[in-house]
Amino acid sequence: MTFSASWMNPNNITNRLVGWVARLPARVQTKLLIAFLSIVGLLIVLGAVGLQVLSGVNDQTNELIKLQRRIAAYRQVQHDTTNQLYSISTALLLQDDRMLDAALRQLNQFGYDLDRMEFVAESEVQVLGQVRQEYDQFTADVTQVVELFRAGRTEEARTVQQAEIMPSADRLERLTNQLVNTAEADMVAAIETTEGAYGTSRLIVVSFAVGSILLALGLGYIISWSLIEPVKKIETRLRQIAAGDFAQQVAVANRDELGVLAGNVNQTSEQLGRLYQEVQARTAELARSVDELEALGEVSKAVNSTLDLDTVLQTIVAKAVQLSDTDAGTIYVFSSTRQQFRPRATYGMSDELIAAISDQAIGLNDPGIGDAARRRAPVQVPDLSEGTPSPAQKIVLDAGYRSVLVVPLLRPNKLVGALVVRRRKSGEFDQQIVHLLETFAAQSVLAIQNAKLFREIEEKGRELEAASRHKSQFLANMSHELRTPLNSVLGFTELLVDGIYGELPDRAKTTVARVQANGRHLLGLINDVLDL
CATH class of the missing domain: 1.10.287 (Helix Hairpins)
Structure with missing residues (x-):
């Protein structure tokens, strides 16, 4: 019941038809041409039906004309029969030879006329045959009476007239009346049939006309909506793309140019979306590069504007932590005399943690800072909880830090110290961050070298x-x-x-x-x- 109701719903039927037309694997021109040809075909069918109806009406009209001619012929037969009967009666009454001869000639001639009648229906052939027989018999009786009158047998002639001619005349009159009545009845029936056929034909023509109009409107509606709906969807999608929404897809069932256009729009949207990721990534990278350049500018400014090593190193470690998106950092200075690293500048660390780290003796054998110094390359520990951490790493791990990146501070032939950043989450450090911290490490070496040169200059000055x-x-x-x-x-x-x-x-x-x-x-x- 539900299925029937949904199927008989005009909206569902229309949507199904629109979808079916849209999914036809044909071009838009082909669909429009099919619709046009369908409408032309409907017009041709309507014209053919109209011609058929007109042909039927014409046949009915011809039939009515034939019936009218039959009625006229039968009435003429009725009229001629009446006249002849009157003439025969007058001639027999007057017993005039010339009148009798004329009446006999008319009877014979009328017999020939009956034989040549064209408009005779099958149902009237028998009646007309009876009329012909009665005429023949009537002619024979009249001829006999004429011969009796001429032979002077008047009484016998009147007897024949009374016994044969008058009943025959009555029968002829009834038969001719029957012919006329039958033809008129056929005429009435034909008129009624014509009226019914005309009504039926008119109903058929009107039905075909209305059906053709409705079908033409339906085809126009279905085809137009199979084109308009995808165009609206594509237009909406283009507006979304213009607004910066590249994640959506336009769903078009058409398998024509609009379907191809929708596919191109989706492909363009994907390409634009991919480019927009890329653009955002490049923008973020440029923003990060700008931040790095600004930070490096501030570091360079600090290096060049002051000879206070603590201030410069503090600036460097702060910028390094901020730009690397880490949580804390330390710059260690290497003492060649004691062969140990000692913290010189920190950022993001509590005083207790700084004091605990400062108390640790970190040498070249340390698994973190010492490894980076020996390898003369950055070393990172993605997860401090894995393996056995050193005492210094244990302190850092207990403080909540999980991953560490160490970048050595190097001169061509000398170890200067190390730049260390720490993160509370575990995981590998991005290579870009490693390169960035190498840059900060180089700035730190420059600052330490400048400070050393300044101390040497001060000593030379005193000398x-x-x-x-x-x-x-x-x-x-x-x-x-x-x-x-x-x-x-x-x-x-x-x-x-x-x-x-x-x-x-x-x-x-x-x-x-x-x-x-x-x-x-x-x-x-x-x-x-x-x-x-």
């Missing part, structure tokens, strides 16, 4: 300051202890040579002159030293 102080003292000593006494010596020798203290012997003058020359040479050497 230069001491050297400058010694130089000043040397210059003062040279000037005060050597040049001043030498100028005094040269002054006194010049006084001696000038004879201020009296004339000197020649040998003494020569000696004093030599002393004066050597003193001036020594003064020139002292001045040269002071100039340098």
